[in-house]
Amino acid sequence: MSTHDTDSGSAAGTAEQTPTTMESDAPATEPVIDVSEVTFGYTATPVVEDVSLTIDPGEYVAIVGPNGSGKSTLMQLMVGLREPDRGTANLFGERAARFDDGERVGYVAQQASATKEMPITVREVVKMGRFPHVGFGRLSSADWTIVDDALATVGMSGFADRRVTQLSGGQRQRAFIARALASEADLLVLDEPTVGVDAESVDAFYDLLAALNAEGITVLLIEHDLGAVVEHADRVVCLNREVYFDGPTDEFVDSDALARAFGTEARFLGEVDG
Amino acid sequence: MSVDVAATLGASVLAIVDPSLLLSLQSWLGAVGDLVFGVLLWVLDQWYWLMDWVYYVTGLEMLNPRYRFMHRAILVGLCVGVMAPLIGTFLVHRQLALIGDALAHTAFAGVAIGLFLNAVIDLGVSPYLTAVVVAMIAALFIELISEVTDAYNDVSMAIVLSTGFALGTTLISLNAGGLAVGVNQFLFGNLSTVSPQSAAILLVLFAVIVGTVAVTRNQLLYVTFDETAAAVSGIPVNWYNRVMVMLTAMVVVGAMQIMGVILVAAMLVVPVAGATQVSRSFSESLVVSVVLAELAVLLGIAVAYYGGVTAGGVIVLVAVGIYICAIALGKVQSIRGERTTPDMGSIEADSVDVNTGTGDD
Known part of the structure; x- marks a missing residue:
């Protein structure tokens, strides 16, 4: 299925070609994420190959792809959890793996992976968002105000003293969003956040994301649910080891990128609006 | 000295x-x-x-x-009752409950090495010191394996555990003439053999452990609860994991004096498991687990003294009894707690009125 077998450097099917030369000086509006010709593999076979894309402040980008397409790996490369084998991954203009302004990135994982029988309240979870700011110190009253504001923003003030394990999936994900808000993150990275969340909460969850994006927070969504993606994201990156499509959501719906990336049986799971 | x-x-x-x-x-x-x-x-x-x-x-x-030895045993017990659940809380919630067991068995190898060196080259060093060193090296080893393989795997933990114990028994049998006498005290713990010197070692361990946790509590909590998010937020997760396992090695050796190699891991796990049942917040669970551990230690030492039985075993039995009570209490709490459900507030992001924007079908 792959369009080329050697590392020739050509990104076939990519709608947006990013410049291959590295610019040492950041432009006026510095991209939030800038990956260039990134290749990474856990073994000799690359999981992510020759991927280049740029995400600017305020964008709402979704990365879609079939299972094992490398979208979670690409996310890990973008936020510096892994170093690319080849190419460069920059976060806020700094090399992602060396990035040390961690509070600017809020991370929300699949809620299934965060399910633990740990006694911890919602407020204590949101408090963690302040840890990159306070280091070894204690939270000041200003920090606590930010925590409580974040709880209010996601509508979870009433649950502040609840144990996280007692929450529903949707409520728990809201708590994690609040943690990112408390950290005053400019970039929100969500890795399949609605897996195991009931349908009603999913809608409310995406409304929250849209509201935060409207306030200027950059949203990067890793998602397998294509219906949700075309309904909510402004821009879609379709990935299956390589980038098959990168552009506005409307164009993605009309293109054949999906069929090529997923194979023939893929179709939109939800109703697509115009 | x-x-x-x-x-x-x-x-x-x-x-x-x-x-x-x-x-x-x-x-x-x-x-x-x-x-x-x-x-x-x-x-x-x-x-x-x-x-x-x-x-x-x-x-x-x-x-x-x-009975000065009882005074020292109670001091050691009180310290263990603080530091074991303190570290245990972070371990249990990372599904690392068994690492204490593995490290205790390698600490036994450390004891054997200490006794061996004392017998052969007359080093005159406390076996507890060699135990601390060996257990910390083993802890780092386990942690590095898990970093390379990206997972704590119970097979490598089991291998480290049995290797440690095998090394210990081999070294001891090698020197059977002079050494077999003292081994029971390390295997099962003994109130009456807590010397001023080993009490002093324990005080140092206690200060290091409590001090480290007090300074790095934020980072340890974040890493324990959500390792990936902690890494994204810029916390050097691997370093905190290394610190954690080394502190675990220290706790295990400190508690070994009265608990013994075989039962020491229980102090890391059982009070924490009990506290998890009844606590709502993390800070509450820390306090409750320390209280439960102190209760078990003091009751256990008293029963051991008046009943003339081994302290380690009694302490663990009391701790398990407390744990069972905590489960019952937790059930009662959750039944009573389920009656009240707070209202979920609406989303309050300022610039957009999302509540009117939802047109879901």
Whole structure:
């Protein structure tokens, strides 16, 4: 299925070609994420190959792809959890793996992976968002105000003293969003956040994301649910080891990128609006 | 005296680097070592005084000033009751409950190495010190394996556990003539063999452990709860994991004196499991687990003294009894708690009125 077998450097099917030369000086509006010709593999076979894309402040980008397409790996490369084998991954203009302004990135994982029988309240979870700011110190009253504001923003003030394990999936994900808000993150990275969340909460969850994006927070969504993606994201990156499509959501719906990336049986799971 | 030996060793290592400094450094380190040990003995004396006072007030026979070893055992027990659940809380919630067991068994190898060296080259070092060193090396080893393989795997943990114990038994049988006598105290713990020296070692371990956790509590909590998010937020997760396992090694060796190799891991796990049942917040669970552990330690030591049985076993049995009570209490709490459900507030992001924007079908 792959369009080329050697590392020739050509990104076939990519709608947006990013410049291959590295610019040492950041432009006026510095991209939030800038990956260039990134290749990474856990073994000799690359999981992510020759991927280049740029995400600017305020964008709402979704990365879609079939299972094992490398979208979670690409996310890990973008936020510096892994170093690319080849190419460069920059976060806020700094090399992602060396990035040390961690509070600017809020991370929300699949809620299934965060399910633990740990006694911890919602407020204590949101408090963690302040840890990159306070280091070894204690939270000041200003920090606590930010925590409580974040709880209010996601509508979870009433649950502040609840144990996280007692929450529903949707409520728990809201708590994690609040943690990112408390950290005053400019970039929100969500890795399949609605897996195991009931349908009603999913809608409310995406409304929250849209509201935060409207306030200027950059949203990067890793998602397998294509219906949700075309309904909510402004821009879609379709990935299956390589980038098959990168552009506005409307164009993605009309293109054949999906069929090529997923194979023939893929179709939109939800109703697509115009 | 162990502190002197450590000081001498340290000085001789440094002497290789710069021989001219040998004499001054050796005397300086020796002086510091003596000073620290002196301070610890002074603390111990104050403790004896306090216990004597409690004896005269309460008349409890087990606090009789003639039994200094009981005073030391209670001090060690109280320290263990704080540090074991403190570290255990972070371990249990990372599904690392068994690492304590693995490290205790490698600490036994450390004890055997200490006894062996004492017998062969007359090193004169406390076996607890060699146990700390060996257990910390094993802890780092387990952690590095898990970093390379990206997962804590129970197979490598089991291998480290049995290797440690096998090494220990082999070394001890090698020297069976003089050594077989003292091994029971390490395997099962013993109240009456807590020497002033090992109590001093424990006080140092206690200070290091409590101090480290107090400073890094934020980071340890974040790493325990959500390792990936902690890494994204810029916390060097691997370093905190290494610190955690090394502290675990220290706790295990400290608690070994009264609990013994075989039962020591219970103190890391059982009080924490009990606290998890009844606590709502993390800070509450820390406090509750320490209270439960202290309860188990003090009741256990008392029963062991008056009943003439092994303290380690009794302490664990009491802890498990407390755990069962905590489960029952937790069930009652959750039944009563389910009746009230707070309202979920609406989303309050300012610039967009999302509540009117939802047109879901």
